[in-house]
Amino acid sequence: MSTMAENFVTRPLSGWGRFPVEDCNVYRPESRRQLAAILESGAQPSFISYGLGRSYGDAPLNRQGGVVCHTRLNRFLAFDAQAGVLECEAGVSLAEILQYFLPRGFFLPVTPGTKFVTVGGAIAADVHGKNHHQDGTFGNFVLDFKLLTPAGEVLSCSPHSHPDIFWATLGGMGLTGVILSARIKLRPVESAWVLVDYQKATSLEDALGRMTESDIRYQYSVAWIDCLATGRHMGRAVLMRGNHAPAKELPASIRNPLAEPPHRRWTLPCDFPSLALNSLTVRAFNSFYYSMHRNVARQLVDLEKFFYPLDAIHHWNRLYGRRGFVQYQVALPQEGGFEGLKEVLTRLARSRRASFLAVLKRFGSSNSGLLSFPIQGYTLALDLPVARGFIPLLHELDRVVLSYGGRIYLAKDAVMTAQSFAAMYPKLEQFRALKSRLDPRGLLSSSQARRLAIV
Amino acid sequence: MLILGATSAIASALAREFAAHKFDLVLGGRDPEELSALASDLSLRYGVRTGVLSFDALDTQTHASALRSFLSGTGNTLEGAVVCVGYLGDQAKGQSDWEEARRILETNFTGCVSALDILANHFEPRGAGFICAISSVAGDRGRQSNYLYGAAKAGLSAYLQGLRNRLFHAHVKVITVKPGFVDTHMTYGRPGLLLVASPESVAKGIFRAIVKGKDVVYLPWFWRFIMLVVESIPEAIFKRLHT
Numbered sequence: 200m201s202t203m204a205e206n207f208v209t210r211p212l213s214g215w216g217r218f219p220v221e222d223c224n225v226y227r228p229e230s231r232r233q234l235a236a237i238l239e240s241g242a243q244p245s246f247i248s249y250g251l252g253r254s255y256g257d258a259p260l261n262r263q264g265g266v267v268c269h270t271r272l273n274r275f276l277a278f279d280a281q282a283g284v285l286e287c288e289a290g291v292s293l294a295e296i297l298q299y300f301l302p303r304g305f306f307l308p309v310t311p312g313t314k315f316v317t318v319g320g321a322i323a324a325d326v327h328g329k330n331h332h333q334d335g336t337f338g339n340f341v342l343d344f345k346l347l348t349p350a351g352e353v354l355s356c357s358p359h360s361h362p363d364i365f366w367a368t369l370g371g372m373g374l375t376g377v378i379l380s381a382r383i384k385l386r387p388v389e390s391a392w393v394l395v396d397y398q399k400a401t402s403l404e405d406a407l408g409r410m411t412e413s414d415i416r417y418q419y420s421v422a423w424i425d426c427l428a429t430g431r432h433m434g435r436a437v438l439m440r441g442n443h444a445p446a447k448e449l450p451a452s453i454r455n456p457l458a459e460p461p462h463r464r465w466t467l468p469c470d471f472p473s474l475a476l477n478s479l480t481v482r483a484f485n486s487f488y489y490s491m492h493r494n495v496a497r498q499l500v501d502l503e504k505f506f507y508p509l510d511a512i513h514h515w516n517r518l519y520g521r522r523g524f525v526q527y528q529v530a531l532p533q534e535g536g537f538e539g540l541k542e543v544l545t546r547l548a549r550s551r552r553a554s555f556l557a558v559l560k561r562f563g564s565s566n567s568g569l570l571s572f573p574i575q576g577y578t579l580a581l582d583l584p585v586a587r588g589f590i591p592l593l594h595e596l597d598r599v600v601l602s603y604g605g606r607i608y609l610a611k612d613a614v615m616t617a618q619s620f621a622a623m624y625p626k627l628e629q630f631r632a633l634k635s636r637l638d639p640r641g642l643l644s645s646s647q648a649r650r651l652a653i654v
Numbered sequence: 655m656l657i658l659g660a661t662s663a664i665a666s667a668l669a670r671e672f673a674a675h676k677f678d679l680v681l682g683g684r685d686p687e688e689l690s691a692l693a694s695d696l697s698l699r700y701g702v703r704t705g706v707l708s709f710d711a712l713d714t715q716t717h718a719s720a721l722r723s724f725l726s727g728t729g730n731t732l733e734g735a736v737v738c739v740g741y742l743g744d745q746a747k748g749q750s751d752w753e754e755a756r757r758i759l760e761t762n763f764t765g766c767v768s769a770l771d772i773l774a775n776h777f778e779p780r781g782a783g784f785i786c787a788i789s790s791v792a793g794d795r796g797r798q799s800n801y802l803y804g805a806a807k808a809g810l811s812a813y814l815q816g817l818r819n820r821l822f823h824a825h826v827k828v829i830t831v832k833p834g835f836v837d838t839h840m841t842y843g844r845p846g847l848l849l850v851a852s853p854e855s856v857a858k859g860i861f862r863a864i865v866k867g868k869d870v871v872y873l874p875w876f877w878r879f880i881m882l883v884v885e886s887i888p889e890a891i892f893k894r895l896h897t
Contacts, residue, residue, distance in 0.1 A: 206844070208842065271663065274692060274694065276695070
């Protein structure tokens with residue numbers, strides 16, 4: 200059965216933003232033996248792991264090289280209900296963890312805005328969620344993981360065992376080795392519900408002020424921003440902040456506190472025409488969205504709706520048309536962050552590039568991950584459709600971000616220059632040194648890693 | 655429930671399907687690491703009990719001892735068994751390399767028959783249970799691209815027909831599954847395949863066929879009609895085709 204392990208499919212591949220699209224040779228092992236055989240085969244100049252394709256840009260791509268898809272290696276290996284520690288293979292999705300462990304009273308310790316990411320991807324991008332100001336990144340809840348190194352060894356890495364490799368792999372975008380499995384500490388919860396306070400902020404300053412003042416009272420905090428509003432309304436926002444609802448606070452009509460209510464799912468059947476989203480339609484949508492919200496306190500919202508509103512629409516990335524989009528996510532330090540955000544928003548509004556979703560969050564302190572994204576301060580994420588002239592605009596924004604001491608998120612990036620990247624990530628040299636020690640032959644590489652001269 | 659060849663993509667999907675319906679499972683196969691990963695996964699997802707059994711279809715000498723000691727331990731509690739062993743192999747290599755040809759024939763035919771005989775002798779006196787084996791549409795007509803595999807699967811299908819006939823009066827169901835193209839490493843990367851089904855959908859079909867006690871089932875269903883057409887082509891024409 201092992202002789203077929205080296206089969207691959209050459210096909211155009213992209214991340215969630217559908218930009219760029221590159222021809223890659225895609226492998227899909229069904230056992231660890233096959234996975235190891237593929238890496239040892241020497242059939243490709245290099246390989247990179249691919250999970251569910253939810254990073255946006257070229258991080259999971261390897262032009263003319265090998266891409267190893269992990270979706271068939273998705274087994275739960277062990278669960279300690281007392282400690283809430285789950286061990287699973289890297290191809291397990293967060294959706295699967297929720298499906299099987301929420302009914303037992305456990306939630307993800309940190310979750311990004313989609314549950315369709317793998318555990319391996321969550322570690323490789325050291326993802327964050329709406330609770331970074333309280334809990335930090337996904338990596339903070341990874342007790343250890345097993346890493347198949349480019350030399351073919353399997354290492355168990357944790358903050359105590361091979362700590363250098365552990366901190367390089369958190370946020371290391373799959374370049375230090377192939378994550379086989381991990382042990383994650385889940386969060387005990389009493390219900391599948393969140394008590395959310397919605398508050399409108401009339402400007403960016405107002406939004407940041409409220410967040411700084413009272414985020415401490417909320418486990419989860421996020422603000423939707425109208426980034427097309429200008430003048431004194433610039434950065435007007437709807438704050439959505441909440442805490443897990445204790446079982447005793449649920450109405451009697453909810454019989455099983457840990458069961459999620461059924462959700463309607465939609466599928467975007469085809470690409471929207473590129474013209475559908477222009478500054479007029481988006482401005483109208485944003486105004487509508489802003490005026491639709493009221494200041495309400497302690498609204499009971501289910502986890503799915505609070506954390507994954509977009510997961511309800513399959514293929515929502517088709518909204519931006521065939522050419523795709525880039526999600527631009529920046530982190531700015533506390534010091535000067537407000538001015539930085541203001542300048543980014545001003546330049547965007549001036550460029551008249553439509554952005555549906557602009558999301559603002561606060562970051563707590565960073566961890567020791569060499570390429571981990573979060574730094575204490577603020578983070579802003581917005582979608583920019585691919586259009587003529589958008590790369591120069593992003594490079595211009597990169598320089599602004601850099602001038603305020605900020606940085607760009609590798610899981611979203613598709614266009615940054617190597618020069619900007621090196622300036623944003625001061626531990627890059629440390630990472631490179633470890634990478635060349637672990638992987639002298641360059642077995643693991645991606646299109647992004649080459650563009651940013653990480654390898 | 656016993657599954658032999660449990661680590662293949664179809665078998666793993668089938669194991670999940672049975673476990674989702676609360677069947678306890680024993681998984682037989684060669685690779686202990688894969689078996690134990692699958693076993694823990696099934697227990698954690700579905701709360702069923704699982705066990706593993708070392709089983710190598712090619713090593714027929716060990717079948718009697720391995721399977722019999724397991725079967726005798728189950729008493730009358732085993733609901734049935736599914737044999738998912740399969741090896742497509744390399745047809746071109748097999749044409750000049752007897753070792754490869756033998757590996758294809760023995761994995762898909764003699765290795766399966768050896769295990770199926772033991773299973774039949776376990777269920778027959780009990781007068782209940784089911785035996786299911788995964789054959790293939792490739793066994794319905796020999797084609798130049800995979801006739802070693804096809805011949806072994808044809809043999810397996812004929813064996814299962816006879817076994818069904820034998821066990822009918824003992825009230826033991828024998829189910830022959832003939833999958834078309836399924837999205838597993840057997841087909842992955844082969845160009846020009848159409849109508850490829852997911853292992854999960856095929857697993858659901860196998861589960862339904864077992865529950866309903868079907869005799870022969872093509873999966874997905876339309877392969878029955880594809881094979882009717884393929885079989886109806888006169889040999890004088892078929893031999894000229896590039897199949």
